[in-house]
Amino acid sequence: MEVVPPASIFLLGAFLVPLLKGRLKKAYLLSIPLLALIDLVFIKPQTSYVISFLNMDLILLQADGLSLFVGSIFVIIGFLCILYSLNVREDGQHFSSLWYIGSSLGVVFAGDLFSLLFFWEIMAVSSVFLIWYQKGRESIDAGFRYILMHIFGGSCLLAGTVIHYSTTKSIAVSSIDPGISYILILIGVGLNAVFIPLHTWLPDAYPKATITGAVFMSVYTTKTGVYVLARMFPGVEAVAYMGGLMALYGVTFALLQNDVRKLLSYHIISQVGYMVAGIGLGTALGINGGLAHLFNNILYKTLLFMCAGAMIYRTGKSNLTELGGLARKMPITATLFVIAALSISGVVGFNGFVSKGMVLEASHSLSIVWLLLELASVGTLLSFLKVGYYGFFRKNEIDAKEAPQIMLVAMLIIAFLCIIIGLYPDLLLSILPYSTEYHPFSPTHVLGASQLLMVTGIFFLVGLRVFSPHDRVTFDFDYIYGKLAGLFLWFCRDPMIELASALDRMAVKAANSFLWFCMNPRRAIDYLPHRLHLFYLELVRAEHAIEVRVRLDEQRIKHMKRREQISISVTILLVILILLLYLFIYEFGII
């Protein structure tokens, strides 16, 4: 059976959305990921789809174990995200979401760097609308910052790709040799994979996206970055250290947040850190662990964003200082939140326990990375205890009701998947792209993880006041970027404008001199040596320099008065001669 790139189903399917209405539109929206899923079933490893463009073969579909694994979870979660967002009325949001999913799938299945780059850029542009649709001043500004950062990342990726192609004549999406192209591509990919300090766009933009937009965004951008890292930079030790740093950095900042969605955004950085570390470790267990964590993280992180979205949707509030008592008003959402929180914290019996354990076991070879990841686990539990307690369980009177049914259905399915994978990890382990031996329920792992979480729980209960949310501004690297941007604007405004004015004055002076020369070229040629002589005299500070200057000024004035001596036609002839001379020199390559 003929297959098509799954990306095309989303990208083309989006065009029909504005033409449909009511239930038909809802059914159509859900049918798009289902169609893509059917397409995926028929795509076997080694299947490819190639088009010719500018004498180059662009591979829009290159299937193997890795791409099929990531592509499958992208399509499945795409279906659930669309289900969650069915109540959204703006067609533009649906269109952007479909293009966002489609372009992410395009990146996953791209068989060459140019196709990857093409979809990479579409992904950035389509996702920014999910921020702008929130429509506030803050969202519009955050959207601009988001797109600016992604244009920078895309430019690095483009430059790296072009340099790589010009030196190796290869555009394959595979490991590359160290060099300038290597660094540029790593920066470009690292920006999407939220490397520190390129991560600032994420906690800045995600909390300001629409409720459903943030759910979509929590899935695709960072995970495509991780996927490309797995393709191009597996086993790079520096990447593993970066992963460890991201895990701890993200969770430290998450603990300081008051806004639920900002807290979850920082947690994305932390969780992506586990994936990046696994890939950087480069062993089969490490990469499998990173990818398994990608799969699980998509599930529980989406569920967490959905729960946060439901909270905001029903209460209109997103700060923990304003929330509380929602467990009574929104019991199903609260239960689902607890399931997601236990999953992300790596509690035994939930999916996060399986994949986090894989990465931690693989990281024993790099003890610093291992320590960073273990400490991050402690912080993860602390921050979700904080959200759970201050958002749902503490006493507070707040007006709210349970989330809409359509949202709950999507959330229930994801929660079910979190538990089922946690209880039967072989469902996930059997579809991982590399073959490894791993037993998640080994006594060592179960006892170790349980001890870690129980002691952390005791600390939280005892020191509850320390973890209470505060309405503070937390400064991250974006504070430094803001200062640098201010400095850049000052540089453009003051010194550069001064320079431009100076250049302008010089140009006017040059034009006047030329005009003066053209009025009487013969006299001007006579005058010039005297002028150079005066320049020399002034340079050596000769005594009679002033007399010479006065005499020369008189000559210059006379020159102006006697302009009738040579006609304009002679001047034109002279200019033509100069141009001919230039042409002659240029043609015969003397210069």
Add this chain to the structure above:
Amino acid sequence: MDACRSKMAIVLGFGSLLMLCLELIQVGEGYLFLGYNIVLAIIGCIYFITAIKIFGIIQGGVS
């Protein structure tokens, strides 16, 4: 600390002691360092509490 929180902390305390005992049995089989996860959790919590305090001082401005 209210009563509910105290009870929960005690339950978790007993739970972690139980885990430690089970780990002790595993040590007999020769493949574990006793209680290193408890030490890690304590170090982690101290780190995060310190981080919150320090950032609280540095970034004290109210939004």
